[in-house]
Amino acid sequence: MTADRRPEQDPRHPDEHFEPYELDASIPWPLLGISIALGVWGAATLFDTRRHEERAQVERVEDTQLATGQAVEPGHALFEASCATCHQPDGLGIRGAVPPLAGSPFVRNGPELVANIMLRGIDGPIRVNDSLYDGHMPSFASVFTDVEVAELASYVTSRWGESNRALEAAEVAELRGRVADLGSFRGGAGVAEDTGFALDEQPTFASGTSQPVSPEISALIFEGRGGQWSCASCHGDLGQGRENTPRLAGLPTDYIVKQLGDFAAGRRINESMAVVVAELSNEEKRALGVYYAGLRVPSNARPDLGGDLERGEQLAREGDWSLTVPSCFSCHGPSGFGVATEFPPLAAQHAPYTASQLAAWAGGQRTNSSLDLMEHISSALSAADRRAVADYLASLPPVPAGSGDMLAEQGEGQ
Amino acid sequence: MVTMGLLLALSFVVSLLALGFLIWAISNKQVAPDQHDARVIFDPGDEGHVESGETATSRPYNFDTVRSGIDAISARPVAVLLIAATVWLVVGSGFGLVSSLKLHLPDWLSDHAPLTFGRVRTLHLNLVIYGWLSQVGIAAMIWILPRIFHTPLRAPRMPLIGAALWNLAVLLGALAIANGWTDGEEWLEIPWQLDLMLALAGFFFMVPLVKTTLARQVHHIYVTGWYFLAGILWFPCLFVIANLPYVHSGVEEATVNWWFAHNVLGLWLTPLGVGTAYYFIPKIIGKPIFSYSVSLLGFWGLALFYSQVGIHHLIGGPVPTWVATLSVVHSVMMFIPVIAVAINQHITVGRNLWALKESLPLRFIAFGALMYTMASFQGSIEALRSVNSVTHFTHYTVGHAHLGAYAFVTITMFGAAYHMLPRMTGRAFRWPALINAHFWLIVVGFAIYFFGLSIGGWLQGLAMLDGTRPFSESVILTKPYLEARSVGGALMTLGHILFAFNVASILLPQRAPETVRTVPAE
Numbered sequence: 001m002t003a004d005r006r007p008e009q010d011p012r013h014p015d016e017h018f019e020p021y022e023l024d025a026s027i028p029w030p031l032l033g034i035s036i037a038l039g040v041w042g043a044a045t046l047f048d049t050r051r052h053e054e055r056a057q058v059e060r061v062e063d064t065q066l067a068t069g070q071a072v073e074p075g076h077a078l079f080e081a082s083c084a085t086c087h088q089p090d091g092l093g094i095r096g097a098v099p100p101l102a103g104s105p106f107v108r109n110g111p112e113l114v115a116n117i118m119l120r121g122i123d124g125p126i127r128v129n130d131s132l133y134d135g136h137m138p139s140f141a142s143v144f145t146d147v148e149v150a151e152l153a154s155y156v157t158s159r160w161g162e163s164n165r166a167l168e169a170a171e172v173a174e175l176r177g178r179v180a181d182l183g184s185f186r187g188g189a190g191v192a193e194d195t196g197f198a199l200d201e202q203p204t205f206a207s208g209t210s211q212p213v214s215p216e217i218s219a220l221i222f223e224g225r226g227g228q229w230s231c232a233s234c235h236g237d238l239g240q241g242r243e244n245t246p247r248l249a250g251l252p253t254d255y256i257v258k259q260l261g262d263f264a265a266g267r268r269i270n271e272s273m274a275v276v277v278a279e280l281s282n283e284e285k286r287a288l289g290v291y292y293a294g295l296r297v298p299s300n301a302r303p304d305l306g307g308d309l310e311r312g313e314q315l316a317r318e319g320d321w322s323l324t325v326p327s328c329f330s331c332h333g334p335s336g337f338g339v340a341t342e343f344p345p346l347a348a349q350h351a352p353y354t355a356s357q358l359a360a361w362a363g364g365q366r367t368n369s370s371l372d373l374m375e376h377i378s379s380a381l382s383a384a385d386r387r388a389v390a391d392y393l394a395s396l397p398p399v400p401a402g403s404g405d406m407l408a409e410q411g412e413g414q
Numbered sequence: 415m416v417t418m419g420l421l422l423a424l425s426f427v428v429s430l431l432a433l434g435f436l437i438w439a440i441s442n443k444q445v446a447p448d449q450h451d452a453r454v455i456f457d458p459g460d461e462g463h464v465e466s467g468e469t470a471t472s473r474p475y476n477f478d479t480v481r482s483g484i485d486a487i488s489a490r491p492v493a494v495l496l497i498a499a500t501v502w503l504v505v506g507s508g509f510g511l512v513s514s515l516k517l518h519l520p521d522w523l524s525d526h527a528p529l530t531f532g533r534v535r536t537l538h539l540n541l542v543i544y545g546w547l548s549q550v551g552i553a554a555m556i557w558i559l560p561r562i563f564h565t566p567l568r569a570p571r572m573p574l575i576g577a578a579l580w581n582l583a584v585l586l587g588a589l590a591i592a593n594g595w596t597d598g599e600e601w602l603e604i605p606w607q608l609d610l611m612l613a614l615a616g617f618f619f620m621v622p623l624v625k626t627t628l629a630r631q632v633h634h635i636y637v638t639g640w641y642f643l644a645g646i647l648w649f650p651c652l653f654v655i656a657n658l659p660y661v662h663s664g665v666e667e668a669t670v671n672w673w674f675a676h677n678v679l680g681l682w683l684t685p686l687g688v689g690t691a692y693y694f695i696p697k698i699i700g701k702p703i704f705s706y707s708v709s710l711l712g713f714w715g716l717a718l719f720y721s722q723v724g725i726h727h728l729i730g731g732p733v734p735t736w737v738a739t740l741s742v743v744h745s746v747m748m749f750i751p752v753i754a755v756a757i758n759q760h761i762t763v764g765r766n767l768w769a770l771k772e773s774l775p776l777r778f779i780a781f782g783a784l785m786y787t788m789a790s791f792q793g794s795i796e797a798l799r800s801v802n803s804v805t806h807f808t809h810y811t812v813g814h815a816h817l818g819a820y821a822f823v824t825i826t827m828f829g830a831a832y833h834m835l836p837r838m839t840g841r842a843f844r845w846p847a848l849i850n851a852h853f854w855l856i857v858v859g860f861a862i863y864f865f866g867l868s869i870g871g872w873l874q875g876l877a878m879l880d881g882t883r884p885f886s887e888s889v890i891l892t893k894p895y896l897e898a899r900s901v902g903g904a905l906m907t908l909g910h911i912l913f914a915f916n917v918a919s920i921l922l923p924q925r926a927p928e929t930v931r932t933v934p935a936e
Contacts, residue, residue, distance in 0.1 A: 017476040019562065020636060020696035022758075025705035026441070031757065035711070035750045039430045042743040043423045050419030052735040355881065363882030383881045 075155025078148055082140075083156075085317070085335055091160050099128040107161040109197045111153035114161075115172055116195060118149055120179050121397075123296070124187025125203040132203060136337070138347070138397035139184060142299035146172040183296050217287045220280075228276045231288065238297040246353045249295035250398055254341035256289035259368075268368045299348035299398045303391030305355055308384065312392025315385060316346075323380040328389065331373070336393055342370050348398035354390035359383070418736045426743070433718050441707035475702075479561050480837075487566045488557050489838040491573035493921065495553035496831060498581050500914050502545025503824075507907040509538035514903045518896045528592035536591050536603050543601070543678065544612065545584045547819065549577070550827045551686030552619050555642045557834050558693045559623055562639055563630035569622040576618030583611035599667070601675035602656055609657045613650065620646050637709040637758075641689030644717065649682040665732055669725060676724025679818055684716065684786070687823040688755055690830050691783040695762055698776045698833065699769045704761045708754045715751030719744045726797040729806065745797030752790035759783045774849045778829025781857065785821035792817060804879065809892060809899075810871025813864050820906075821860055828852070828913060835920050843920055852912040859905025862898055870895025 080089065086098045093100035101107050106128065107114060121139035125132060144152065146169040153172075157163040185191045188202030213221075222237075224230035234245045241247035248256065262268035264277045277285070303309060314320070316336065319327035328336055331343045338345030346354065360366035361378035369375065378386070479485050513535040516522060523529040552573070560567045587604035590596065596603040604612070623646055627639070635643075656674035696703050703709060725733065725741035763770070763780045770777050792814055795801055805811060832849055836842055843849060870892045877888035 015476065015700055017478050018697065018700045019475050019477045020638070020693055020703060021475050022637060022703045022706035022709055025707070027437075027705065027707045027711060027754075028757065031708070031711070031750075031753055034753060038747055038749055039427070042747055043427050043430075045743050046426050046736075046739060047419045047423035049422065049736045049739045050417035052739075053417050053419060056735075359881035360884075363880075363884070365884055378882075386881065 075151035075153075078144075078152050079155055081313070082143070083152070085329075091156075093128075096131070097133070099126060099131070099133045101156055102160045104128050104160070105199050106191070107157055108163075109195075109199070110161065110163050111150075111157040111165055111167040112171070112175070113191075113195060113197055114156050115149050115153040115167055115175055116179060117185065117191065118144070118153065119172075119176055120182060121184040122187065122191065123184035124190060126188035126191075127200060127202050128188075129200075137184075138335070138337075139298055140397045141176065141180075142301075142348070143395065143397045146170075146176065149176075213291050214287065217284065217291060220284065220288065221291065224276075225279070228279060231276075234272070239292045239295045240297045240300050241350055241353065242300070243350055244352045244356055245350070247297075247299075247301065247349050247398070248292040249297040251289075251292055251344055252338060252341055253286065253289035253293040255338075255344045256292055257285050258341060260285040260288070262368045269365060297398065299394075299396075301348050301350045301394035303351055303395045305351045305387040305391050307351070307355075307387035307389070307391035309388065309392050309395065311385065312388035312390070315381075315389040316392050320385075325377050325380050328393070336396055345398075346393045347396035349390075349393055351387070351390040351394035354393055355386050358386040358390065362386075422736060422740060429718060433714055437707065437710045437714060440710055477561075477564055482564070482566075484560045484564075484566050485557075485837055487570050488560055491567070491570060491577070492553045492557050492834060493838060494574060494577050495549045495556070496835075496917065497921070498577060499546045499549035499553065500917050502541050502549070502581075502584065503910050504907075504914050506538055506541030506546055507903075507910045509534050509541060511900070511903045511907050513538055514896070514900045518893055518900065527594060533592055533594070536596070537588055539601065540591060540603055541584065541588060542819070542824075543683075544587070544604070545581075547683055547686070547823055547827070549580065550831065551645075551683065551690075551823075554686065554690045554827065554830045554834075555623060555646070557830075557838075558638055558690065559642055560626055562636045562693065563626060563632060565626060565629050565631045567622055568625035568629055572618045572622045576615045579611055579615035579618065583608050583615060586611075597657070597659075599671045601678060602671065606657050606659045609653070613654060613657075616650055616653070620650065636693070637703065637706075637713065638689040638693040640713050641685040641692065644713070645682055645685030645689070648677070648685070652677050652681060668728060668731065669733055669737070672724040672727040673721075674724070676727065677721060679815075680716070680720035680723060683819060683823045684720075687782065687786060687826045688712075688716075691759055691779050691786070691826050694775065694779050694830055694833055695759055695783065698773050698779070699762060699766045701762060701766060704758045708758050712751045712754030712758065715747070715754060719747040719751065723748065723793075723797070726802065727806075729797075729799055729802050742797050742799065746794050748790055748794050752787055752794075755783075756787040760787070774846065774853065775829040775833035777853055778832065779826050780829075782822050782824075782826030782829065785817060785825065789814065789818035789822050804875035805871060806875070807878070808871035808875040809867045809895065810875060813867030813871060816860070816867075817864055821864070825856065828856075831913075831917065835917065839920055841920055843916060845916075845919065848912055848916055852909045852916065855909035855912065856906050859902045859909060861902070863902030863906065866895045866898030866902060870898075 087093050087101050088098075091101035106117065117137060119139060119141045122137040125134060127133075140149070149172045150167040150169045154166045157165070182194070185194060187204075188199060189204055191197070192199045192202050219225065221231045224233065231239075231248075235241050235248050236245075239248035259268060260273075260277050260280065263270060263273040264280070266274070280288075303312075315325065316328040319325050319330065328346060331339065332346050333339040333343065336346035357366060358374075358378040358381060361369070361374045362381070364375075367375065381389070512523065512529075513531055516524075516531045516534065520531075523534075527533065556567060556573060583604075587608045590605050590608065591603050595605055597605055623642070627643060652674055656670055662670045692703065692709070722741050722744040725737050726745050729738045729742070731738075759780075760783070763776075763783070770780060796805055796811075796814060805814075832843075873895075874888050874892050877883050877891060878885070
């Protein structure tokens with residue numbers, strides 16, 4: 001109020017008997033305007049929740065279709081996404097590295113054998129027509145549902161195997177139960193022996209991927225020693241890992257040894273690992289590396305960070321040159337199976353672990369990669385990209401036992 | 415297609431239209447005959463002008479509460495409740511200070527389970543909510559309602575029984591919490607067996623207030639009356655439903671938990687604080703409130719929007735998205751009643767700034783009313799998903815909670831107590847300077863507290879969202895802000911001890927009758 005009116009109007013010592021009341025002024029128009037505007041916004045926002053409703057509806061329908069075996073996509077799209085990276089879109093494979101599907105006796109034997117190989121994977125030498133391959137077909141048991149395996153096997157055999165039998169999801173389920181504990185096929189000979197199909201002459205399988213474990217190392221792994229808890233208490237009985245604890249099964253021996261050494265020397269920082277590696281001798285580190293490199297365990301990793309899988313696949317397969325990020329597979333091998341000691345397998349690694357390691361490189365908490373390669377790549381990725389690529393890699397099948405080492409040897413030999 | 419979104423939007427629009435019609439109808443005398451006697455006091459040309467209202471301090475709005483004997487009857491229960499509340503305030507702030515210190519001195523007092531953080535913080539919360547705020551609020555209601563209804567308090571002995579039961583229940587509840595026996599939900603920790611006792615005590619508080627209302631000598635209920643009557647209707651419903659044992663479980667339990675916890679602020683403490691400010695601001699200044707229509711909008715807006723606000727605590731949780739969205743919308747709609755209350759209260763204070771120099775109690779109450787506006791604006795913005803994703807699970811939320819429960823309600827209640835006490839006792843405060851010291855201690859202390867937690871909490875939230883920084887960084891960076899909070903909290907606790915001293919000094923019999931000063935501290 002204006003100052004001139006105040007002196008005679010201010011009672012200074014108000015009447016003690018005054019009781020409050022309200023004047024009759026109408027609601028100011030700005031308040032009315034704000035109220036109406038907020039009302040419109042509120043109604044619009046509430047109406048908008050139907051988008052969430054619709055998305056939830058779509059997700060529920062998809063879940064139901066998967067559960068009841070009525071997936072909408074036929075095998076083609078799955079093949080393009082998951083098989084063609086190695087076997088090529090035309091099914092001709094890569095000479096000397098990946099066997100062809102077209103004309104393969106394995107494929108000619110029908111969808112049941114194809115499904116069996118997809119579920120178990122092949123670990124050992126294999127002959128397709130006149131060429132020998134060092135087989136490391138991963139197990140897709142953890143990656144595909146029964147419906148997807150049935151569709152893929154039917155698709156592959158109808159396209160390249162002159163078969164028109166459509167495999168049923170129920171048959172795959174039954175097969176899955178039968179082969180669950182058998183592990184990978186031991187090379188082409190193993191396939192012929194286990195299934196009884198005629199598959200030409202297959203090379204003999206030389207055992208040696210799984211090494212015997214000494215009682216001392218076994219105690220380290222399963223019981224711990226003194227103040228150091230066991231490996232299995234966090235990484236699981238089979239080295240399969242969980243969430244932010246990495247999967248160790250199938251990592252190359254030299255990679256594991258290097259990381260253990262880095263934890264001990266403080267080149268890689270982790271409070272838990274620093275404690276458990278402190279008392280390990282070099283021999284023990286190597287023995288642990290050999291043990292975990294030889295483990296064959298299906299993947300228990302899932303894309304559970306809500307990342308954009310298409311974006312993750314793009315980063316993994318093509319990279320993003322606008323960010324100067326090369327593809328993951330250009331160093332870590334096709335399908336992220338790993339190359340040499342410096343490029344560990346990424347496939348089937350737990351998404352939270354991969355994402356947290358990328359974040360640690362970006363934030364400068366992990367610095368033990370060669371030539372600062374990962375530091376640069378991780379910093380260039382956004383948080384959403386890190387989640388996307390970690391989720392995509394978690395969706396890939398695991399590398400078969402032993403092949404990590406085999407690839408490592410190949411890499412060193414070159 | 416009929417979707418949940420469509421149903422929600424339609425029912426929202428319908429309720430808004432109903433609200434608009436209600437306010438239009440009441441303020442245009444369509445349904446309320448009691449407006450008649452509100453009008454007759456104005457000369458036809460005087461309606462709707464604050465200036466003319468100021469000159470026409472009309473006789474019907476003068477009422478001698480002393481001569482009518484109203485205050486003498488209210489004084490006893492008010493004094494009992496005020497003393498008990500003050501004790502719990504001091505004890506409760508002590509626990510608050512201890513838990514604040516523990517956040518940056520984690521090994522301090524950690525040897526005994528009752529002194530660990532989880533229990534000390536819980537004790538702080540329950541003692542200040544049930545021990546201090548609820549009791550001092552009921553005291554204010556017992557003082558104000560008979561005054562605005564021009565009739566003495568009915569059944570004046572019942573609040574005394576209620577106070578005895580209530581304080582026993584709070585004491586037993588505190589012992590239960592200290593020994594680890596709780597219901598396991600925030601704000602509902604007191605075991606439900608003891609809640610029965612609190613509910614019974616609440617019945618003893620309610621009956622006299624309702625009886626007084628029914629016996630009122632005025633037709634028009636002043637705005638403070640709506641808030642108080644709604645509060646004593648809402649809170650028992652909230653309290654009983656949320657405490658029903660073995661009914662709520664899982665996600666539903668969390669939903670009911672936050673529905674209750676947030677409604678304690680909005681439908682219990684807010685009506686107490688707003689109602690008290692609505693009475694004492696014009697009372698002390700001696701001028702009427704700006705607009706009846708605006709006060710209608712403020713009250714009915716609170717009634718319509720507040721009850722759904724609490725679920726914004728579960729944004730991102732496993733509750734259906736539409737429930738959280740409904741809560742976000744209602745939180746933002748709270749702008750309407752808050753602006754309405756702000757217009758009514760701040761215009762009255764703003765046009766009479768001289769009164770802040772004259773009256774220490776008004777300084778507390780006007781500051782508290784201003785903080786109501788601030789806390790509510792902040793709360794509406796905090797409920798938005800974009801802001802919530804940063805501030806949720808950080809100390810920022812704690813700062814916001816104290817802006818509402820402390821800076822608004824508690825400080826308003828300090829002012830109310832300082833205004834009531836001389837009129838209850840017929841004595842004056844012997845050391846008004848201590849009231850002033852109390853004011854500055856808590857205002858400065860709270861400023862340090864609030865800005866410390868808000869800045870620290872925001873940085874903490876940003877650090878937690880940044881995947882490239884380890885979690886430990888988000889904890890370590892809050893340390894200086896937590897230390898600042900302890901400094902602020904210590905100043906506030908010191909202020910509360912001063913308040914307790916002031917209350918004791920005026921209530922205890924004084925040796926020599928002092929020469930009565932002209933309404934000191936007023």
